[in-house]
Amino acid sequence: xxxxxxxxxxxxxxxxxYEASTRAVCxxxxxxxxxxxxxxxxxxxxxxxxxxxxxAALSARxxxxxxxxxxxxxxxxxxxxxxxLKMARWRMQNAEFKAxxxxxLDAPTPANADGGADLMETYSVLQAIVENVGVDAIARRxxxxxxxxxxxxxxxCLLSRPAKVAQFDDPENPVSLDNVMxxxxxxxxxxxxxxxxxxxxxxxxxxxxxxxxxxxxxxxxRAVGAEAVITACPLCHMNLDLRQRQAARISGKAFFGLxxxxxxxxxxxxxxxxxxxxxxxxxxxxxxxxxxxxxARREAxxxxxxxxxxxAS
Amino acid sequence: xxxxxxxxxxxxxFKRQVEKESGQNLSLxxxxxxxxxxxxxxxxxxxxxxxxxxxxxxxxxxxxxxNRSLWLCLSCSTCSARCPNDIDVAAxxxxxxxxxxxxxxxxxxxxxxxxxxxxxxxxYTGRSYELGVMADYMARTLRGWGNLEIAPMALRKNKMPxxxxxxxxxxxxxxxxxxxxxxxx
Numbered sequence: 371x372x373x374x375x376x377x378x379x380x381x382x383x384x385x386x387x388y389e390a391s392t393r394a395v396c397x398x399x400x401x402x403x404x405x406x407x408x409x410x411x412x413x414x415x416x417x418x419x420x421x422x423x424x425x426a427a428l429s430a431r432x433x434x435x436x437x438x439x440x441x442x443x444x445x446x447x448x449x450x451x452x453x454x455l456k457m458a459r460w461r462m463q464n465a466e467f468k469a470x471x472x473x474x475l476d477a478p479t480p481a482n483a484d485g486g487a488d489l490m491e492t493y494s495v496l497q498a499i500v501e502n503v504g505v506d507a508i509a510r511r512x513x514x515x516x517x518x519x520x521x522x523x524x525x526x527c528l529l530s531r532p533a534k535v536a537q538f539d540d541p542e543n544p545v546s547l548d549n550v551m552x553x554x555x556x557x558x559x560x561x562x563x564x565x566x567x568x569x570x571x572x573x574x575x576x577x578x579x580x581x582x583x584x585x586x587x588x589x590x591x592r593a594v595g596a597e598a599v600i601t602a603c604p605l606c607h608m609n610l611d612l613r614q615r616q617a618a619r620i621s622g623k624a625f626f627g628l629x630x631x632x633x634x635x636x637x638x639x640x641x642x643x644x645x646x647x648x649x650x651x652x653x654x655x656x657x658x659x660x661x662x663x664x665x666a667r668r669e670a671x672x673x674x675x676x677x678x679x680x681x682a683s
Numbered sequence: 684x685x686x687x688x689x690x691x692x693x694x695x696x697f698k699r700q701v702e703k704e705s706g707q708n709l710s711l712x713x714x715x716x717x718x719x720x721x722x723x724x725x726x727x728x729x730x731x732x733x734x735x736x737x738x739x740x741x742x743x744x745x746x747x748x749x750n751r752s753l754w755l756c757l758s759c760s761t762c763s764a765r766c767p768n769d770i771d772v773a774a775x776x777x778x779x780x781x782x783x784x785x786x787x788x789x790x791x792x793x794x795x796x797x798x799x800x801x802x803x804x805x806x807y808t809g810r811s812y813e814l815g816v817m818a819d820y821m822a823r824t825l826r827g828w829g830n831l832e833i834a835p836m837a838l839r840k841n842k843m844p845x846x847x848x849x850x851x852x853x854x855x856x857x858x859x860x861x862x863x864x865x866x867x868x
Contacts, residue, residue, distance in 0.1 A: 379811040384842045410809040410856045415758055416798035417805075419780060424863045428805070431855065474862045476855060527759035532771065541764040567723040567759035574820055575793040576727075577829035579755070583723055612833050612842070654836050 371502055374436035374490065375403040376455065378448035378604070379411050384612070385448075385604035387649035391634035392447040392495055394647030398511065398638075399503045404439040406432060412454040415571060422461060427474035429458030433489040434479065444492040447634070449528040449603045453536065455492035460535045462487035494529055496602050496633070497538045500546045508553045513642040515555025517667040519660075522561035522596040523547040523633075524587060526568060526606040541565070547633055551600055554640040559594050563587050568609040577613075578620055584609040585621025592626055597660055599630045607632060612654045629657040693742040701739050701747075705778035711768040712736045718762035718772045728752035732762055732772060735779065748783040754791035756780070796823045806860040809850030814843045 373396075381389035396403050409432050417425035432455060436444045446452040462468045462479065463486035471487075472478035482488040493501075499508070525544045533541040542565060548558040568587060569580025588610060591599050601607045609617070611630040618625045630653070638647040639661075650657050702709055718732040719725055725732075730750040738746035753776060762772035789795050800819035804812045821827045837843045850856070 379848075380813075382810075382848050383813050383844055384837070386842070408809075408851045410850055410852065411805040411811045413805060414801065414811065416801040419758070419777065419798060420784070420802065421781065421863060424859070427859045427863070428856070431852070431859070473866065474859050476858060527757070527761070531760040532763055532773070541760075565761070567757045567761070569723075570757050570759070571797070572755070572757060572794075574797045574817065574827055574830060575791075575824075577832070579724070579727060579757075582726070612836060612840075616829075616832055652840050652842065654840060 372402040372404060372439070372441040373498065374439040374441040374444045375405045376409055376412075376432060376436070376444055376446040376451055376492070377405065378446055378451040380448060380604040384608050385632075387635060387652035388447055388604055388607070388632045390649045391632055391638045391647055394643050395499075395634045395637045395641070396495065398641050398643060399499065399507065401498065401503065403445075404441055406436045406439065406444070409435060412451045414450055414454065418454065418457070423467070423471045423474060425454060426458040426461055426467070426471040429455045430462065430471060430475060430479055430487070430489065433459065433492075436490050441490075443498075444490050445495050445498045446492065447495045447602075447604075449494055449526060450605060452492050452494045453528040457535055459487065459489045459491060462489060494538070494602070496529065496546060496550075500550065505549045505553045508550060508637065512554055512640045514640050514668070516551075516636065516640060517555060517664050517671065519556045519664055520559055520595055520597045521551055521556045521600050522559050522591045522594060523551060523564060523600045524561070524568075524591075524606060524610070525564050526601070526603040527565060527570075529602060530565070547600060547602060550633055551636065554636055556600075556636070559596055561591065561594060561596075563590050568606045570605055570609075573609065573613065577616060580609045580613060581617050581620030584613060585617040585623060588614065588617060588626045588628055589621065589623055591628060596628065597663075598657075599628055600633050600636060601630060602633050614655055627655060629653065629655050629660050631657065687743065687746070689741065692745070694744045695742045697742045697744040697747070698739055701775065701778055701782070704782070705771070705775045707770050707772075707775055709736065709740055709770070709775070711770055712740060712766075713768070715767060717765045717767060721761045721765050723759060723761065724752065724755045724757050727755050732776065736770075736772065736775065739775070739779070747779055748786060749788050749790060751790045752776075753780040753783055754789070754794045793824050793826055796820060799823070802860070804847070806857055807853070808847045809853035809856045810848050812847035814845060815847055 413425045413428040465485035468487045479487040530539040530541045569583040572579040716733045760773045804815045
């Protein structure tokens with residue numbers, strides 16, 4: 371299937387490892403990604419906090435560019451981008467809102483039969499993988515299973531909310547990432563804070579907000595016995611990984627030392643893709659001791675299997 | 684404790700305006716407090732979400748609009764997901780934020796400045812640019828020093844490029860902002 375791909379701005383900066391692993395994994399799963407030409411920033415939270423029309427106009431330009439690719443839909447790894455693009459299309463189904471947004475654009479958006487804007491739908495890459503490729507196809511492709519690595523999955527706010535627009539998974543207890551991680555051979559632990567906000571971009575004006583919220587998420591992850599946290603959002607990842615020391619200090623805890631991976635990095639690892647497909651070197655919290663542990667568990671399991679096979683013959 | 688004269692302070696047109704702009708029926712709120720209970724920003728709010736909802740119901744415009752909570756809202760939509768009467772509470776908060784800005788009642792200048800800095804980089808380059816947003820924000824507010832703590836790691840990991848990514852259609856994007864500014868004034 372052909373997808374119009376919207377990388378999002380953080381793919382060029384704070385989440386280069388997400389961008390690299392997303393592309394590599396999509397390629398391995400035979401998803402045909404065509405990057406939207408000359409895409410612009412979706413405006414993120416600042417745009418929709420200031421004006422819905424401004425936010426929709428910024429997104430609409432991207433969706434019009436996306437239509438040129440001839441793909442069926444748009445996908446983006448970033449939940450905030452995909453939420454904004456989705457929301458723009460959803461709001462512009464209303465003819466009055468479409469007219470107000472069109473006033474901001476060089477040319478009006480094409481109309482559909484109901485007078486709303488005729489724009490492409492957007493999905494998160496996670497949704498496209500889970501719904502179009504399927505968890506079974508992922509499981510079949512696994513070469514290096516994660517050997518029961520204990521993880522918690524952290525979805526953040528926007529993958530499944532607001533539910534009426536997101537139309538994906540459960541807004542309170544999503545399971546799509548859990549299913550992906552299980553297919554890779556990880557043990558997914560019950561985690562109550564799957565969709566509790568990490569503090570988003572509030573760290574720029576006040577580090578205490580993400581510090582305390584992310585501190586609580588990391589502290590709970592450690593308390594349930596997680597060896598790693600799995601995310602699907604660049605902003606969540608930044609708060610949990612890059613700001614992990616800060617979060618520990620602000621929430622009055624000792625440094626957690628919990629590696630935080632993008633789910634795509636874990637898929638790339640389990641598929642045995644190249645180093646460039648994972649970009650683990652970009653993570654702030656050192657992931658290598660944990661990966662050594664996985665390798666040691668694999669060796670132990672193989673030795674055990676050989677011994678059993680030897681005893682049987 | 685604040686004393687509010689309901690006979691003098693009420694503005695029934697305000698509630699109708701919020702309902703129209705947010706598309707939500709605020710009479711459905713029966714003050715269960717679920718929005719407040721699940722709000723991740725509650726710890727730093729000066730007025731809780733359910734209190735703001737009540738203020739809107741009563742038509743208490745200043746109570747609803749003059750608070751920092753509107754700016755500290757993380758837009759996570761947990762309140763909307765948990766409202767038993769299916770009110771999109773986050774949409775109400777966003778509507779109030781826009782109304783407060785129109786009234787000139789911005790109660791948290793730093794957060795407003797951060798948004799401005801962010802949108803300015805989009806206006807000039809077509810994309811957001813982390814280092815530019817940070818520098819602009821700190822220059823505007825002389826705040827944000829807490830972020831310097833993560834700067835060494837971000838730079839060592841080469842996660843904050845020094846050169847912004849500028850798109851060909853940046854003038855097209857700039858025109859969107861220009862038309863938006865003209866419409867507002």
